[in-house]
Amino acid sequence: MIRPALDRLCTLNHNETPHSLYVTRLALALFDETASVLGISRRNRRLLEAACRLHDIGYHADRQNHATKGAEIIRKKKIQGFTDNQCDTVASIVALHQYAKAQSAPNLRITKRVKELAAFLRVADGLDHSHMQDALVCSIECAQPECRVVVLQQWYDGNCDRANAKADLWNEVFPAKIIFHAENLSKRKSLFDGAVRLSDTIITGIQRVLFSQYRTILDNQKGAFEGTGPEFLHDLRVALRRYRAALQLLSRFFPETRAPQLNEMLRGYSNTMGQVRDADVWFDFLTKKKLIARRKDNDQWLRYIHSLEEQKSQGHERLQQLLVSAEWKSMLGQMAYFNRIELSELSRKHTTAAGYRDIGLSRLASFYKRLKKKSYLIKSGTPDAMHKLRKFCRRERYYAEFFAPVAGKPARKLYRRLHAITSALGKVHDMDVALERFASGDHAAFPAELEKETGNNRSKAVAEFKKAWKLLNDKKLKHECSHMVR
Numbered sequence: 001m002i003r004p005a006l007d008r009l010c011t012l013n014h015n016e017t018p019h020s021l022y023v024t025r026l027a028l029a030l031f032d033e034t035a036s037v038l039g040i041s042r043r044n045r046r047l048l049e050a051a052c053r054l055h056d057i058g059y060h061a062d063r064q065n066h067a068t069k070g071a072e073i074i075r076k077k078k079i080q081g082f083t084d085n086q087c088d089t090v091a092s093i094v095a096l097h098q099y100a101k102a103q104s105a106p107n108l109r110i111t112k113r114v115k116e117l118a119a120f121l122r123v124a125d126g127l128d129h130s131h132m133q134d135a136l137v138c139s140i141e142c143a144q145p146e147c148r149v150v151v152l153q154q155w156y157d158g159n160c161d162r163a164n165a166k167a168d169l170w171n172e173v174f175p176a177k178i179i180f181h182a183e184n185l186s187k188r189k190s191l192f193d194g195a196v197r198l199s200d201t202i203i204t205g206i207q208r209v210l211f212s213q214y215r216t217i218l219d220n221q222k223g224a225f226e227g228t229g230p231e232f233l234h235d236l237r238v239a240l241r242r243y244r245a246a247l248q249l250l251s252r253f254f255p256e257t258r259a260p261q262l263n264e265m266l267r268g269y270s271n272t273m274g275q276v277r278d279a280d281v282w283f284d285f286l287t288k289k290k291l292i293a294r295r296k297d298n299d300q301w302l303r304y305i306h307s308l309e310e311q312k313s314q315g316h317e318r319l320q321q322l323l324v325s326a327e328w329k330s331m332l333g334q335m336a337y338f339n340r341i342e343l344s345e346l347s348r349k350h351t352t353a354a355g356y357r358d359i360g361l362s363r364l365a366s367f368y369k370r371l372k373k374k375s376y377l378i379k380s381g382t383p384d385a386m387h388k389l390r391k392f393c394r395r396e397r398y399y400a401e402f403f404a405p406v407a408g409k410p411a412r413k414l415y416r417r418l419h420a421i422t423s424a425l426g427k428v429h430d431m432d433v434a435l436e437r438f439a440s441g442d443h444a445a446f447p448a449e450l451e452k453e454t455g456n457n458r459s460k461a462v463a464e465f466k467k468a469w470k471l472l473n474d475k476k477l478k479h480e481c482s483h484m485v486r
Contacts, residue, residue, distance in 0.1 A: 002046065005080035006053040011348065013057040013073060016340040018204070022133040024052035027124035033140040034147055038174050040116060047086065048117045050079060051093035055121055058094075060341045063333060067098035071108075093118045097125055099169055112173070119170035123178060126163035130156035131211045131340065134194055138183065147178040154194030156215055157184055190404035190412050198357055198406050205356030206250045207343045209402050213243040214335055225323045227316055230280065237273045240266060243335070245398040253359075254346060262338060265331060272322060276315040281430055282437070283312045286450075360403030361484045364411055367396060368478055378469075383432040390425035393418050410480040417472045424465035431458035 010017060031040070031048055058069030071091035078087050092108050096118035127135045134154040141148045151160050160182035171177045185194055195212050196205045216239035223232025244266050247259040287305060322328055347353070377389040397418035404411040431454055438451045471477075 002050060002079070002081050003053075005082075006050060009054060009057060009073075009077060009079065012077075014060040014341050014345055015054075015057050016059070016131070016344045017348075018133060018344070019128055019131050019340070020053050020056055022128050023055065023121070023124045024049055026127050026135075026137060027052045027120045029137055030124065030140065030149070031120055034142040034176075037142045037144075037147075038116075038176060044113060044117055047089055047093065048120055050082070050090045051097075051117060052121055052124065054079075054090065055094050055097050055125065056340075060337075063337060065098070067095050071095035089114060093121060096169070097121045099166075115169060115173045119167075119173055122166040122169050123163045123180070126166035127151065127159050127180070129159050129162035130215050132156060132195060132208050135159040142176060144176050147174075147176050149178065149180045150183060151180055152183045152185070154185055155192070155212060157182065158215070158219065190415065191401045193405045196356060196402070196405050200356035200406075201347070201350075201353040202253055202356050202359045203250075203343060203347045203350060203353050205359075205402075205406075206246050207339060207347075209246045210243060210335075210339050210343070213239040213246065214332075214339055217243070218332070221323055225320050233273065233277060233319070237270065237277065240270050240273070241394070242398050242401075244270070245395050246402065248395070249399065249402070253354075254350075257342060257346060258338060262334065265334075269322070269328070269331065273319065276319050278433065279308075279312050279315045282434070283308050285430075285434065357403075357406040360399075360407045360411070363399060364403060364407055364414065364481050365484045367400075367414065367481055370396070371472075383429070383436075386425060386432070387429055390422055390429060393425065394422045397422055407484065410477065410484060413477055414481060417468065417474075417477070420468035421465065421472055424461055424468050427461035428458060428465060431455075431461060 009015075010020065027048060028045065031045060034040075035042055035045075054070060054074060056066060056070065057073055058066040058071070061073075062069040071094045074087055074091040074094060078084070079090065082090065088109060089111075092110060092114045095108055096110070096114065099118075099122065127137075132155060134156055136152040136154065138150040138152050139148075140150075151163075153159050160180040163180045167178050167180075188194065192209065192212070196208050200208065217236055220232045220236040220239065223229060224236045226232075244263050247263040247266075250257060251259045251263070286308065374389055374392050377385040377392075397415055400411050400415035400418060404415055434454045435451070435458065438454065
């Protein structure tokens with residue numbers, strides 16, 4: 001039995017066990033279905049299993065070069081039950097899963113067998129690009145000239161793309177090219193369907209949520225940098241907020257982790273991106289066609305609009321500088337390390353942690369008690385109070401999203417009603433910001449009707465909020481949520 005020996009090496013090197021086990025499962029499934037067609041001896045299966053289990057053991061020591069670091073660890077520590085030659089083969093396979101970097105790595109024996117087995121590891125690693133174990137292989141058909149693999153992507157829709165990108169080595173060493181075809185869940189009842197599971201503990205469930213938002217942040221960076229559409233910055237900011245909400249939830253149960261520090265560090269980035277967004281909203285608000293048409297001959301107004309356009313441009317330049325800065329890249333590295341290493345260690349330490357579903361039901365059942373404590377904010381009604389209420393409801397909405405897949409219909413209903421609340425309060429906030437600008441008296445160019453229109457829009461948003469608030473406090477929903485735990 002090689003598995004106890006592999007387990008020991010993984011534990012010693014703080015390995016991300018769920019990911020490596022899933023990559024192993026995927027690689028061995030591919031191997032079992034294609035080995036005979038590709039002419040590979042089944043005796044190599046043991047070597048492939050070891051390499052897959054150990055492919056990321058160098059990550060905690062050297063994130064950027066974790067494959068070559070992992071190979072170094074294997075050569076030094078050895079694998080109980082393996083000969084030195086076999087250990088060297090496994091180390092070389094592990095090194096090759098970062099194919100480009102392995103070309104210049106020292107002490108590599110890149111034989112035909114090493115490249116063939118590394119090809120399985122690379123595509124399997126790509127299929128769990130999300131690190132959420134959410135890619136299910138539905139079918140494998142392998143015959144010359146093509147191996148066709150159909151994959152159900154339960155949450156992240158980029159796993160197959162990544163696997164196809166990492167098929168470069170496979171297509172180099174095998175005559176039958178491999179192609180991964182994606183099938184996505186046709187319809188999700190809630191945002192995190194396919195991301196979290198009933199079997200999750202509170203640690204592994206939050207870990208999946210964090211991975212999902214980390215992936216979303218990475219995937220929207222390019223669009224936010226290029227400014228090709230407002231949705232990229234929006235999705236990046238929302239993913240940052242959800243990530244922070246998940247950190248805050250984790251901190252309630254495990255305050256000893258670095259979650260509070262990470263959350264505080266991310267707050268600054270959220271604020272910077274928020275300022276860019278606010279400037280965009282203000283500019284778009286003032287450049288509506290009917291306003292421009294009314295003031296097209298007012299030089300003072302046009303100069304002001306031009307100055308806003310320059311401020312908007314400068315804001316996007318600051319955003320671009322942020323997204324390519326060493327500080328931002330370091331932040332992303334810390335997030336990845338926290339997700340992959342620190343939370344995996346936390347899972348090993350707390351093997352009897354409470355279930356994700358149990359915690360979710362408990363939090364949802366106590367939601368209205370927490371909401372009642374915020375009633376003073378509505379009574380106050382000031383812009384600051386309404387903004388605080390918005391942030392509270394938004395965080396609670398995220399929690400309802402996180403737990404909806406395991407808590408059922410009441411959680412989905414609560415999420416939708418909280419979404420209506422936060423949407424209305426968001427409009428109220430935007431109008432309050434605009435009214436503050438008018439009250440400052442700095443811009444005589446503002447047309448008189450604009451302040452009146454803004455006030456009217458705020459009144460409409462407040463009416464929308466009151467309607468959503470009434471629905472949120474519906475007796476039936478209160479009863480459903482309050483009796484989720486009995």
